[in-house]
Every structure is written in structure tokens, then in C-alpha cells.
Amino acid sequence: MRRKANEQRARVVAALDQLRHQIGLALGAARNARLAAELELAKLELEQLVVRAGIDRAGEDPRVAERAADPAMAGVLSWLDTVRRQFYAEWADGPNRLRELVAAGAPGPAGRPPSEWLGRVGTSRGVTAPELWRIGEASVDGASAGRTPGVELTFDVAVPLLDESHLSITSAPRTRPAIDALVESLLLRVLSTFEPGAVKVHLWDIGQLTTVLPNFYALSRTSALTVHDPTRLVDLLDELAGHIRRIHAHILQAGYPSLRAMRRATGKRVEPWRIAVLYGNGESLLPEQLRELKRIASGALAAGISLILVDVPTTLGGAVETISLVDERRAVSSMTGTDIVVRLDPPLPPGQVGTAAARIAEALVAKQGGPRSFDDLLPTELGREHSARELRAPVGFSEGEPVELVIGDATPHALIGGPSGSGKTNFLYALLGSLAARYSPDELALYVLDFKEGVSFAGLAPGRKDESWLPHARLVGVNVNTDREFGLALLRFLADELRRRSAAAKEHEVTHLAELREQDPEGHWPRIVAVIDEFQYLFAGRDAVTALATSLLEDIARRGRSQGIHLILASQDVAGIEAFWGKPAVFEQCTLRIAMPKARRVLADTNQAAVAAPRWHAVINHESGIAHGNQLAHIPDASAKGVFAGLQRRLWERYASSHGQPRLFDGAHAPVLTESPAFRELTPVARPKALLGQSIDVADIARGVELSGAPGRHVAVIGTAPREALSILDSAARSLARQFPPGRVDFVLSCLVDTCVPAVTELADWLAAEGHKAEVVSGADLPDRVGVLAEELPTAGRRRMLMLWGVDAVLPALERKAPGQQSGLDHLRTLLKQGPTNGLHVLGWWRGVARLKDTLGFAGTDDIGAWAALDVQGNDLSPFCAGQVVHWSPRPGRALFFDRSTHSSPEVIIPYHRPEPDDD
Structure with missing residues (x-):
């Protein structure tokens, strides 16, 4: 037991020694790393001091001298001197190379002097765009390039724009005219490079009520330039976002990562470039506007949209170059660094800018061909x-x-x-x-x-x-x-x-x-x-x-x-x-x-x-x-x-x-009976149909009432409109006449309204000309004639049509009777009840619902199986429509038609046009 305990203790001690050794190694390595890091930091700080003081003047700086005395820093100054010599060797031709670079990246109007292009319309088809656009020039002292000190070496300065980068411009006090001139020059260089229509410009200025860049007024009358409401930035942002979504969907569907790639692959300009210039006032936009602007900026370049922001403080997504004005003529740019001041190009002559804009506008209108015809x-x-x-x-x-x-x-x-x-x-x-x-x-x-x-x-x-x-x-x-x-x-x-x-x-x-x-x-x-x-x-x-x-x-x-x-x-x-x-x-x-x-x-x-x-x-x-x-x-x-x-x-x-x-x-013209296909196709049949009017339907369908032997096969026209009432009964009579051979049907006509007598007389003559018996009965004789018809009813053996105009006008006469005898009204009620089974049908015009009820008496409404209502309100018609609610408001030239044998609810029809004597 003791021996085991000693062995276990020895193992524990050995493990602890090994741990202490590893910890010592780690601490030593960390200490060495820390010392190396401190040395590297010291070298970097010395390099920074030398660069700030200048290598030529570094020896005069006490801080540099103090740090350089450290033996560990001995190599810093010599290394910087080597870098300087190498830089001078490479930069000796730097200004010339910059000029060549701008000339290659900014061809034509993009980089050439205005005298060579201002006022000329661009010819580029808009498949590819220059990489750079000139804004001015800068100079460096010859000493910085290993040349003669005091001699300035000048080179061109340009910025990327279309498909390449957005541009953010920051003003200085009293530099708004300089900024307008800079923006105007850039836009006119772009517009003068491409053929009209290849570039669209959007202008928004929070501080302007109307005019932005007034020299471009001629372009504002075309699609090349749009000036947006200063109070509606959201509309411009929505429009740009919409273009981005639409264009991205189009190019992605076609299998291209960007509009530029699609142009290069197809060799076609499928969409114009768009440049949106936003003039701010140095204050932050609303949070939601900033969020939308950043979203637009991140996807705009791939959709051919470039932003130029003036005094809009924000950090955009995507590539962005900056120009910060120092005064009316000078600026610093992210393209050259903060140590080099850019001398901005002088403003373009306003008159020449206006002329150039007008020529571009005219060329665009001419290209579009002016107004197009059908x-x-x-x-x-x-x-x-x-x-x-x-x-x-x-x-x-x-x-x-x-x-x-x-x-x-x-x-x-x-x-x-x-x-x-x-x-x-x-x-x-x-x-x-x-x-x-x-x-x-x-x-x-x-x-x-x-x-x-x-x-x-x-x-x-x-x-x-x-x-x-x-x-x-x-x-x-x-x-x-x-x-x-x-x-x-x-x-x-x-x-x-x-x-x-x-x-x-x-x-x-x-x-x-x-x-x-x-x-x-x-x-x-x-x-x-x-x-x-x-x-x-x-x-x-x-x-x-x-x-x-x-x-x-x-x-x-x-x-x-x-x-x-x-x-x-x-x-x-x-x-x-x-x-x-x-x-x-x-x-x-x-x-x-x-x-x-x-x-x-x-x-x-x-x-x-x-x-x-x-x-x-x-x-x-x-x-x-x-x-x-x-x-x-x-x-x-x-x-x-x-x-x-x-x-x-x-x-x-x-x-x-x-x-x-x-x-x-045509709702303004009533149909003509003789032009109706249904009327033209009529031939003699066993069960004739009285055509009352035209259905309001997709097909040209005539609506009528089949006059069979079933109970109630009569027709009532209800209302006070004489023209429509005459039309309905006239078309009913003429259509029935065509469905019987000559001499096989009798018409008994009685007109109780004086103004309608000529029309009824003309109808009787026409029926007679068609070979049918047409008897015209006066109002005074009607009660007796109705009585005769009632007596002959079971034995007549012929089809008969009793047609009455203004039944209510003769009701007093019909109601009179001698003691012990039936009245004319009783005979009429007999005809209504028993007539269909005996080949007789009543087609009558009552000028009110109450008058029709008086005619029918206590028998109810079953004896009238079909009706056409004119100027009668719908709620008055419910008793004749199985008690259902009738939605009907009278209107000229229309009738509400209901046939108990075929309809579940009434429908609107158009009575046929009955030619008047004075009609052409």
C-alpha cells in the first residue's frame, strides 16, 4: 500500500513539473511576442514621426532624434530612405502617367477640353461607358518626383461615374455656384458622349422650388431630364427603387450579374443609364429616407444608376468617390488624397450650355421621330x-x-x-x-x-x-x-x-x-x-x-x-x-x-x-x-x-x-319588330307566342307569352305610358298573326283611349291585309260584344284574340247590368277564367294596378298569367308576382315582364319600336 502511494505521488509531482515547464515556455513566448510587438510599434511610431516631419527635416526634430538614438531603431531611417528612393524612381514619370491614364479612361467629351465637344450631339450607342470623367487638374512640386524643386508638375484629375461609382460632393461657404458648375460640367460631358436617349438625368434640390440647373431647361421638355418636387423625395426614391427591381429582375432572368455585363454580352443598350443628382442642405435626411437611399445606392450601379449627392450627409453602400470643396475653385478628392488640392475646371459658358442642351433636346425629339400615328x-x-x-x-x-x-x-x-x-x-x-x-x-x-x-x-x-x-x-x-x-x-x-x-x-x-x-x-x-x-x-x-x-x-x-x-x-x-x-x-x-x-x-x-x-x-x-x-x-x-x-x-x-x-x-334606340330574327322566323304553329319586347341579353332574344290552353294564358299591360302600351300590344298582335294561316284566327279590337284610336285602326287594317278577321268594337258596344263572346265560348271552334286598350276606361259600362242578368264585367271575368281552354285569349291594357284588381274581382290574380308593367312601382306589383318583393323603378322605354309559367322573378324588356306616322 505504501509503495503504491509513493508511486502515485511521484506521478503527480512529475505532472506538475511538466505543467510548470509548459507554463514557463508559454510565458516566455508571450513575453518575447510582447517585446517584438512593442518594438514593431516603436518602429511604426518613428516612421510616422519621420513622415510627418519629412525625411529631409527629420534630423531636426528632437522627438525623431531621441527615438533614433535607440540601437533597435537604427534600421528605420535607412529603410525609409530606401523606400523614398524607390518611390522617386517609380514616380519620376508619375504626372505623365496620370495624364495618359485619364486620357485613356476619359476619351472624347469625358476628358477633352469643352472647345472640342461642347454643342455637339453625342454619337456613342451607349453599350460601354468611359471609366473616368474629368473634373479638373492638380500639381505637385518637382522635388516630390525627384525633379527640380520648385517646378510644378501638373496632371489631370477625373472621377469614375457610370457603372463604376457614386459621387458625394461637400460644399464650403459660398461655393454653391462652383458646385452647380461642377455638376453641370459632369452631366454635359455625359450627355454629349452618348447618342440622345442613352442617359436620363433626375434632379432633386431640397432648397429650390422650381428651377435646378437652369441652363438645362431645354432638356426638361424631353425625357432626358426630370426635375422632381423638392417636397417629394420619396417619389424619386420610389422611382429609382422601382427601376432597380425591374432591371435586376430582367438581367437576372437573362443570366447576367449586372446591366453592364448584359450590354457587353449582347452588344445592345437595353436600358438607359440614369444619373440622380440630389442637392441637400447639409442636414440629415429623415431616417426612413436615409435607409431607402442606402438601399438604392447598394444596388444602383448594377442597374446602371449613379447617384451624385451634394451636401447629403450619409455613408452610402457601394463604391463612392468624394469631392470636398475648399473654396470657389479648389477641392480635395478621394481620387487624389487629402494632401493634393484639385483645381476645378472653370464653369462652362452659360450661353453655350443652353445651346448645347437645346441641340441635344432637338436631336432626341428627332430620334424619337416626333409624334407617332396610329x-x-x-x-x-x-x-x-x-x-x-x-x-x-x-x-x-x-x-x-x-x-x-x-x-x-x-x-x-x-x-x-x-x-x-x-x-x-x-x-x-x-x-x-x-x-x-x-x-x-x-x-x-x-x-x-x-x-x-x-x-x-x-x-x-x-x-x-x-x-x-x-x-x-x-x-x-x-x-x-x-x-x-x-x-x-x-x-x-x-x-x-x-x-x-x-x-x-x-x-x-x-x-x-x-x-x-x-x-x-x-x-x-x-x-x-x-x-x-x-x-x-x-x-x-x-x-x-x-x-x-x-x-x-x-x-x-x-x-x-x-x-x-x-x-x-x-x-x-x-x-x-x-x-x-x-x-x-x-x-x-x-x-x-x-x-x-x-x-x-x-x-x-x-x-x-x-x-x-x-x-x-x-x-x-x-x-x-x-x-x-x-x-x-x-x-x-x-x-x-x-x-x-x-x-x-x-x-x-x-x-x-x-x-x-x-x-x-343600343340602349338609346328601341328594337324594331320587323328586324327581329325571332319575328322573321315566325311560322304557323299550334301554340303561338305573343312577342312583347326584346330581352336585355347578350343574344338578340325576343320575350313573349305562349298562348296555350293552360289557365291564365292572358297578357296584361299595366301603366299609364301610352307609347309603350301601344308598342307591346301592337307587336303582340302582329307576331300572333304570323303564326296562323290566313283566316284561322279572329282579332276583336277595342280601343277605349281616344288618342290611341288611329294606331288601333292602322293595326286592324294590317291584320285584315294579312288575311285575318279584325273586328273593331267601340266602347259603347264592348259590353254586349263581350257577352256574345262569353256565350259562344264553348262552341266557337276558332282561335280568337280579344285585345283591349284602356280597359279601366270602360269598367263603369261593363259593371252595369239589368236585374237578373250578368254584367259585361261578369262576362269578361268568364273569358279570363275559361277563355284559354276554349281558344280565346285576352290581351289588355290597364292604366293602373288597382283598376286591374277591380277587373279581376275576388278571384285573385291567377287569371292573368303574364304581365308587362310600365310606370308602376315595384311594390305595387307583388300581388301579381306570387307575393315576392319586386325591385323595379320605372324608366322610359322599358317594361318589367313576368310570365308565371316561365319566370321565377320578373325581368326587364325593351318594347319594340312602333313606327309613328311621322317617322321617317
Whole structure:
């Protein structure tokens, strides 16, 4: 046990000795390292003292002498002397080399004297940029270069800018004119190097209300120069950030790290350079503005954007060079170091600067070709494009280049806004023409609906003066501001088409239109574009139309993109659409936004581009209105007389033989019975239908009442409007006459309203001319004639139509009766109850709901199975509509129609136009 303990103790002592030895080594090494570090620090401090004093004068400095006396410092002075000799050997030709470097890096206007380029328009295509831009010159004493002391050696000073670096300029007291001259010289060197349009300049000055660099005024009238509101720095920062995001997305998608790399690889200038000059006042910007400015600076150079900051105290991200003014002529720059003073170039002559700016502006306008016409939007060959993937067409021009509008999966629907007179209709014509010229009617189907008063788009359908039509148009609706039901009908049609396409896509196991067209090449699947101008009228009331229209529009907007159904919604004042507040589904799907000048609430709330947009321009934005998606385009005149019509005639001559004319719905004109397809197709049938008017629908559909043997197969016209009442009964009689062979139906006509007698007489003559018996009964004879009809009812054996105008006027006479006998009113009620089963039908006009109820008596409303109400309020009609609430406010030229056998709720119809004797 003792021996084991001794052995263990010996091991512990040995370990401790080893630890003490290692610690000693470590402490010794640390001490040596510390001594070496202290020696190195002492040498560096001595070097610093020598450099500050100058090698030639170092021996006279007592601090240098004291430290140099240390033997350990003996090598410092000799080493510095060696470095000095080597530097002089290399710097002997330094000024000449600097001049050569600037000459090579700053060719042409970038570095040459103004006399060689000022006033001349640049010619560089803008694929590559000079590396340096001259700002002045500097001098050093010959002694510093191993030359003769006292002899100044001068060299040029230049700074990097485009694609290379940002520039920060700091002023000194009373140096604002010098800074303006410096900035003006740099900008004019840049603008004079490249061809017009290759560079865009943005100016912002916190201290100026209007003019910044007034010598550049001529450029401010072009896209080359934009002066920004001094109170809206956020707008400029948003615009720059938007350019950076858009350009980065474009170049990264193409596989390039920067715009410069893309230019060099492709040999093309795909984007202009942008220089943003920000004049501050020496005070810090707001924290959020500084953060955004730093974010912009870090990614700007790769996107071809350079910043020039004047008295904006901040530390930017990315490469930044500085210029700090000493006085009106001198500055120090990070390019030369603080020990060398730069003599800034003298200001350019103001008059020559103004002339040069004017020439550049004129050249830019000339390059852009001046105002472009509608013909410039059209392709050289019509109908060559395919719409399987998307629709793409130019709608205007920016700097002479076309600005395209794209409708597809990414931008499925468009929202267009602009106050009256802003050019919204002209833009729609430019869009429709550009699309129709590129895509055939088999590739594109158009449905155009205009709620405002007027006939802006009526010319798309054939008219009296022009027989041509736009073959792509399937429907043209104009003057529908009071016919919200027509807009609802269009949405129902689109919803039905969406279901049809979805079913076909499911059958072929595909999800998008392009895939469906590939799998079903024999199918007819054009892209559908529905244009609804002043679409807010759809939601003008708090009723069932608004609710259903909102639901349909949201569904079409959400699902239409995949099946090639696209909405273009236009409005003068989008802010007034209350139906969508809290229901953003439609607006979110309208990622394509077009804002006409002064438009509100179309673009994003922070995007004010439309406010400053000039006349005949539009802001095209494919990014849901975010500022970085803005493209300002000049829209050519497409709505002038003969402009669009010329294209339409060319398209009509090309496609009309294989594509029928569109359906024209004009809310300001009543349809004509004899022009109705339904009337023209009438032939004798067993169960005739009395046509009362036209349905407000996408298709030209006539609404009528089938006069079968079922109970209640009579028609009541209710209201005090004689013109509409005459029209409804007239069209009913004429349509019924065409459904019977001559002599197989009798018409008994009685007019109790004096002003309507001529119209009834004319109708009787027409019926007789058609070969039918038409008996006209006076008001005095009507009670007896009704009695005879009631007595003959079971044995007549013929179809008879009893037509009454103003039944309420004869009610007193009908109500009179002799003791023990039935009155004429009793006989009329018998005809209403038993007439249909015996081939007799009553078609009458009552001038009030109460009068109709008096006629029917206690039997209720079942004996009148169909009615058309004119100037009658909806709540008065509930008893004749199974007790349901009727939403109807009378409006001229319209009737509310209800047929108990076919309708679940009433619908609005348009009575046919009955020609008056004085009609042309």
C-alpha cells in the first residue's frame, strides 16, 4: 500500500513539473511576442514621426532624434530612405502617367477640353461607358518626383461615374455656384458622349422650388431630364427603387450579374443609364429616407444608376468617390488624397450650355421621330400572331420605341382610369385596333360594353353610313347607362363560357388555355377580351343586380385567367365604386393598370405618376400599380375620323366572309319588330307566342307569352305610358298573326283611349291585309260584344284574340247590368277564367294596378298569367308576382315582364319600336 502511494505521488509531482515547464515556455513566448510587438510599434511610431516631419527635416526634430538614438531603431531611417528612393524612381514619370491614364479612361467629351465637344450631339450607342470623367487638374512640386524643386508638375484629375461609382460632393461657404458648375460640367460631358436617349438625368434640390440647373431647361421638355418636387423625395426614391427591381429582375432572368455585363454580352443598350443628382442642405435626411437611399445606392450601379449627392450627409453602400470643396475653385478628392488640392475646371459658358442642351433636346425629339400615328402601332402583316399563350400589342410610344401591353396569365385583367377628356376612349381604340390587327377573329373575340351615354363604340358594328364592322367583335353595347341588366347579362355569358371552357379543360386533363388548344386543335378557343367602360354603373344600386354582378365579376376575375377570359374595366372615377370596398378580389386580379392624366386611385396610392402625365399620354403599369412598373407612353390619335375606320374596313374585307357581324345593343334606340330574327322566323304553329319586347341579353332574344290552353294564358299591360302600351300590344298582335294561316284566327279590337284610336285602326287594317278577321268594337258596344263572346265560348271552334286598350276606361259600362242578368264585367271575368281552354285569349291594357284588381274581382290574380308593367312601382306589383318583393323603378322605354309559367322573378324588356306616322 505504501509503495503504491509513493508511486502515485511521484506521478503527480512529475505532472506538475511538466505543467510548470509548459507554463514557463508559454510565458516566455508571450513575453518575447510582447517585446517584438512593442518594438514593431516603436518602429511604426518613428516612421510616422519621420513622415510627418519629412525625411529631409527629420534630423531636426528632437522627438525623431531621441527615438533614433535607440540601437533597435537604427534600421528605420535607412529603410525609409530606401523606400523614398524607390518611390522617386517609380514616380519620376508619375504626372505623365496620370495624364495618359485619364486620357485613356476619359476619351472624347469625358476628358477633352469643352472647345472640342461642347454643342455637339453625342454619337456613342451607349453599350460601354468611359471609366473616368474629368473634373479638373492638380500639381505637385518637382522635388516630390525627384525633379527640380520648385517646378510644378501638373496632371489631370477625373472621377469614375457610370457603372463604376457614386459621387458625394461637400460644399464650403459660398461655393454653391462652383458646385452647380461642377455638376453641370459632369452631366454635359455625359450627355454629349452618348447618342440622345442613352442617359436620363433626375434632379432633386431640397432648397429650390422650381428651377435646378437652369441652363438645362431645354432638356426638361424631353425625357432626358426630370426635375422632381423638392417636397417629394420619396417619389424619386420610389422611382429609382422601382427601376432597380425591374432591371435586376430582367438581367437576372437573362443570366447576367449586372446591366453592364448584359450590354457587353449582347452588344445592345437595353436600358438607359440614369444619373440622380440630389442637392441637400447639409442636414440629415429623415431616417426612413436615409435607409431607402442606402438601399438604392447598394444596388444602383448594377442597374446602371449613379447617384451624385451634394451636401447629403450619409455613408452610402457601394463604391463612392468624394469631392470636398475648399473654396470657389479648389477641392480635395478621394481620387487624389487629402494632401493634393484639385483645381476645378472653370464653369462652362452659360450661353453655350443652353445651346448645347437645346441641340441635344432637338436631336432626341428627332430620334424619337416626333409624334407617332396610329398606323405606327399596326404590324406590316395583319393577323399573324397567335394568342395561345398571351395577347401582346403596342399601345403607344416612349422615346420613339413602342410600349407593349400584355394580357395573359401574369397580367390577366386591366383597370383603366381617367377623368372625362383625358383620352380614355382614344386609348381603348388604340388598344382594340392594335390587338385586332395582330390577331385574327379565330384568335381573339371582343365584347365591348359602354355604360356612358353616347355611341363611342357603335362604329364597331355596321351602320347606315358604313356597312363594315370589326370582325373580332361579338357584342357591342352602347348607351347602356340605365340598363345595368345588360352588363349583368354579359357577365352571365362570360361565366357560362368559363364553365364551358373549364369542362373542356377537365375533359382533356389540362389547366390552361394554351394546353387546351394544344390538346384540342379542332376546338374553337379564342382568347376573350371583355371591355366594360364606366363599369361602376353595374354597382350603382344596392340591389340584386349589384350583388349578382359583384359575385360574377369576382369569379370571372379569379378564374378567367387560366381559360383565356380577360376583363378590361374602365372608369372615370374608380374611387366612387363602393361595391368593392372590403372585396378587393377584382382589383387584386387587375394587375395591369393604365392611368390616364389626372387619374385617381388606379395606380398604387403612393404612385403619383398620373398626376404629372401630359395630355395624350398614359401610364402603363403591369405591376399592380406599384411605381417601379410605370411606363409613360404617348398614345397616338386612334379616334379621329377615318383613322380606326380605315383599319376596320381592311379587317372587314379580310375576315367578314367567315365571321358574322356583331350583335349591337343600343340602349338609346328601341328594337324594331320587323328586324327581329325571332319575328322573321315566325311560322304557323299550334301554340303561338305573343312577342312583347326584346330581352336585355347578350343574344338578340325576343320575350313573349305562349298562348296555350293552360289557365291564365292572358297578357296584361299595366301603366299609364301610352307609347309603350301601344308598342307591346301592337307587336303582340302582329307576331300572333304570323303564326296562323290566313283566316284561322279572329282579332276583336277595342280601343277605349281616344288618342290611341288611329294606331288601333292602322293595326286592324294590317291584320285584315294579312288575311285575318279584325273586328273593331267601340266602347259603347264592348259590353254586349263581350257577352256574345262569353256565350259562344264553348262552341266557337276558332282561335280568337280579344285585345283591349284602356280597359279601366270602360269598367263603369261593363259593371252595369239589368236585374237578373250578368254584367259585361261578369262576362269578361268568364273569358279570363275559361277563355284559354276554349281558344280565346285576352290581351289588355290597364292604366293602373288597382283598376286591374277591380277587373279581376275576388278571384285573385291567377287569371292573368303574364304581365308587362310600365310606370308602376315595384311594390305595387307583388300581388301579381306570387307575393315576392319586386325591385323595379320605372324608366322610359322599358317594361318589367313576368310570365308565371316561365319566370321565377320578373325581368326587364325593351318594347319594340312602333313606327309613328311621322317617322321617317
